Amino acid sequence: MIRNISVKFIIGFFFIFSLSFLVLNQTVKESIQTSNKKIVTSELIGLKNNSNIYVRQAFLINHFSNNRLYFGQMAEEMANDLNHATGSSVGVYTVDGELLYSSDKSIPPLTNGDLKEAIEGKTAYSITYDRNKASVLFSYPVFIDGTKVGILRFSRDFSLLYEQSGRIREIIFYIAMAIFAAAFLFSYILSRHITIPLVRLTRASNEVKSGNLEVRIRFRRKDEIGRLADNFNEMIDQISRQMTIIRKDRDHLQALHEQEKRFFDNITHELKTPLTSILGYAEIIRKKGETDRYFFEKGMNHIIEESRRLHDMVLKLLEATRQNIQIMEPERVDAGSILKDVCESMGIRAQRYKKSIRYEVQNELLVYGQGNRLRQLFINLLDNSIKYSTDQAEIFVTAKRADTKIQFVFSNPSDPIEADQIAYLFQPFNLGNRQISEEGSVGLGLSISKSIVDEHGGNIRMTNENNQTVVSVELEYMNVRKDGKPI
Incomplete structure (x- = not known):
């Protein structure tokens, strides 16, 4: 089974051109033969008419009657005169086909077919070929006043006519052969011009099917095949881009899955720990009651503290996973005043860890947003700084206006953080490689902070250089008119 398209082209062209050549050659041959x-x-008709005129004139001049005897008597004279006048060898025969006289002794005798045709009053001729010669033997009956008196037979040489015809046939043959050879060569080159790129495209598509997306095809041509190659390359580029996106999405989904698993492991552990502690103290208190006043006070305080911690974790979890919650309408907010209040209140929490908060906040830092959400933002960032700063650290907070922006900066000394981990810290449930300094932290603070900043159309980023962690928040400054409305 032939599967190569170039071989199909060659066989098809060869078959078509060979058949066309044979048909043309046969058509030319038959046309020349018909013309000859x-x-x-x-010529034979003219020869017959002229000879008939000559015979009639000879009968009229000599006043002979139309009998066969006179025809036989003048056979020699008639043969020689017609031979001289027509340039053909002439033979004179009786009506029965008997030779009376011949100007050329080499003329073959009448055949049965010739004799039969002539005796029956019909014209008979045959063409004979001898090597490069062609001669015509032409026989017909002679009638005088409606009476058949004899038979004349002419032998005429047509070698020149057939020789010229043969030359014409040869010329046409060679010209046709040259034309068909040129056409076949052109068709072969054209087929190669078409099939070679198709073969390359086939090989390239097989490589792509095998998973090789690095293959490319380059054709220096502007026709349909060139455009097909360009489209093929664009298709492979598109597939490569899609595969890259799919791999990234796969890796991202895998990372999210692992991150979610860590979150659930952490949240399960962190929720289980206070619940176990609360349950244990509650069962002991139920058994002992108030008989052991010291243990009763200690147990109740522990239950209250663990309940608050559990309450804080649940609130953060709900905040991180909240969906389709109605957001309050934004309003004019003095973010600087909120930040000062948060720094004062969080200072007490920092003292528990033997740390301090120092702040420098400009006045009139107006933001168009939600005060409670901004308060939560500042609490989360300060809480994060307290938990992940070094021992006895000083946390420094600044807030100032810069052109049309308000910049909030939270800086604290900390352990080094790898650069590739910083971007992931803003994702939910992600703690990176940082050491957790307080139980109950499940990596939600920075994720919640980023969502709040995004709600206010701002930017948040984190850097860690020289063992110093800096979180920067940038919000739009709100210009107001004298009547208090935003510009």
Whole structure:
């Protein structure tokens, strides 16, 4: 089974051109033969008419009656005169086909077919070929006043006519062969011009099917095949981009899955720990009651503290996973005043860890947003700084206006953080490689902070250089008119 398209092209072209060449050659041959027969027939008719005129004149001049005897008597004279007048060898025969006289002794005798045709009053001729010669033997009956008196037979040489016809056939043959050879060569080159790129495209597509997306095809041509190659390359580029996106999405989903698993492991552990502690103290208190006043006070305080911690964790979890919650309408907010209040209140929490908060906040830092959400933002960032700063650290907070922006900066000394981990710290449930300094932290603070900043159309980023962690928040400054409305 032939599967190569170039071989199919070659076989198809060869078959078509060979068949066309044979048909053309046969058509030319038959056309020339038909033309030659017409020429020979025309000359023979003229020869017959002229000879008939000569015979009638000879009978009229000599006042002979139309009998066969006179025809036989003048056979020699008639043969020689017609031979001289027509340039053909002439043979004179009786009505029965008997030779009376011949101007050329080499003329073959009448055949049965010739004799039969002539005796029956019909014209008979045959063409004979001898090497490069062609001669015509032409026989017909002679009638005088409606009476058949004899038979004349002419032998005429048509070698020149057939020789010229043969040369014409040869010329046409070679010209046709040259034309068909050129056409076949052109078709072969054209087929190669078409099939070679298709073969390359086939090989390239097989490589792509095998998973090789690095293959490319370059054709220096502007036709349909060139455009097909360009489209093929664009298709592979598109597939490569899609595969890259799919791999990234796969890795991202895998990371999210692992991150979610860590979150649930952490949240399960962190929720289980206070609940176990609360349950244990509650069962002991139920058994002992108030008989052991010291243990009763200690247990109740522990239950209250663990309940508050559990309450804080649940609130953060709900905040991180909240969806489709109705957001309050934004309003004019003095973010600087809120930040000062948060720094004062969080200072007490920092003292528990033997740390301090120092702040420098400009006045009139107006923001168009939600005060409670901004308060939560500042609490989360300060809480994060307290938990992940070094021992006895000083946390420094600044807030100032810079052109049309308000910049909030939270800086604290800390352990080094790898650069590739910083971006992931803003994702939910992600703690990175940082050491957790307080139980109950499940990596939600920075994720909640980023969502709040995004709600206010701002930017948040974190850097860690020289063992110093800096979180910067940038919000739009709100210009107001004298009547208190935003500009």
